[in-house]
Amino acid sequence: MSDHRVNERIRAREVRLIDAEGKQLGVKALPEALSVARQLDLDLVEVAPDANPPVCRIMDYNRFKYETAQRAKESRKKATNTSIKEMKYRPKIGTGDFTTKTKQVSRFLEDGHKVKVTIMFRGREVSHPELGMKLLQELAEQVSAVAKVEAAPKLDGRNMTMVLAPDRRARQPARRPGAEPAEPEDGAAPEAEVVLPEAGTAGEVVASANA
Numbered sequence: 477m478s479d480h481r482v483n484e485r486i487r488a489r490e491v492r493l494i495d496a497e498g499k500q501l502g503v504k505a506l507p508e509a510l511s512v513a514r515q516l517d518l519d520l521v522e523v524a525p526d527a528n529p530p531v532c533r534i535m536d537y538n539r540f541k542y543e544t545a546q547r548a549k550e551s552r553k554k555a556t557n558t559s560i561k562e563m564k565y566r567p568k569i570g571t572g573d574f575t576t577k578t579k580q581v582s583r584f585l586e587d588g589h590k591v592k593v594t595i596m597f598r599g600r601e602v603s604h605p606e607l608g609m610k611l612l613q614e615l616a617e618q619v620s621a622v623a624k625v626e627a628a629p630k631l632d633g634r635n636m637t638m639v640l641a642p643d644r645r646a647r648q649p650a651r652r653p654g655a656e657p658a659e660p661e662d663g664a665a666p667e668a669e670v671v672l673p674e675a676g677t678a679g680e681v682v683a684s685a686n687a
Contacts, residue, residue, distance in 0.1 A: 481522040482537050483510060491522070491532040503529060560639075562592045565615075567607040574611075578618055585623045585642050595636040608636035616640065 481487070486506060493501040493509045496518060504512070513520040513534045521540065524531035561584045563577055584591050593615060595608035612629045619640065627639035 480537075481525065482519050483513070486520065486522050486530070486532065488522075488530045490529050491520075492527065492529050494523075494531065494533040496534045560590045560592055562594060564594045564596055565611060567595055567597060567601050567604070567611060569611070578615055581615065581640070582619050582622060585619060585640060588642055590626065590642070591623075591640045593638045593640065597634045597636070602634050605631055605636060612636065612638045 519537040626641040
């Protein structure tokens with residue numbers, strides 16, 4: 477994170493001032509802008525040094541630095557924890573092996589990982605790509621509660637690949653492939669599934685000034 481010029485370190489003679497609430501206060505002489513910040517017991521921070529005049533905002537600079545560092549830390553953590561896993565299938569895979577592998581694919585997706593699925597053809601199997609396509613379609617259907625197809629199936633030499641990504645819109649706990657649904661108690665009607673809309677995320681308000 478690059479440092480900003482703060483308070484007396486600001487070199488411009490006049491600045492375009494933004495208050496702590498994001499309101500434009502117009503162009504002010506630097507001493508006047510510093511005086512306004514001091515009266516509020518806050519800092520004057522140069523946020524757009526290349527503007528003409530530079531844009532300065534009144535804020536608690538230590539808090540700003542802390543929150544910026546926390547956001548960067550969270551971003552790095554998410555990038556580290558998310559990876560691409562791979563699962564390989566044969567076009568004539570048995571039912572048991574297919575179920576086992578598909579359960580693992582589902583676990584990867586539930587943990588937030590993307591999954592590259594590879595169908596490996598041998599010998600004359602490559603002349604029947606429809607077998608691989610059918611297998612990938614069945615897999616995508618079985619994990620559809622927790623995943624979406626990010627990269628559609630494509631043939632690459634003797635392999636057919638597809639990429640699945642976690643579907644963050646899925647709110648209901650997913651039943652993993654091969655698991656039996658719970659039986660309702662005697663006399664009890666099955667509960668209806670309720671899918672809640674994903675809450676929107678509030679974007680940061682960015683104040684911009686015309687040069």
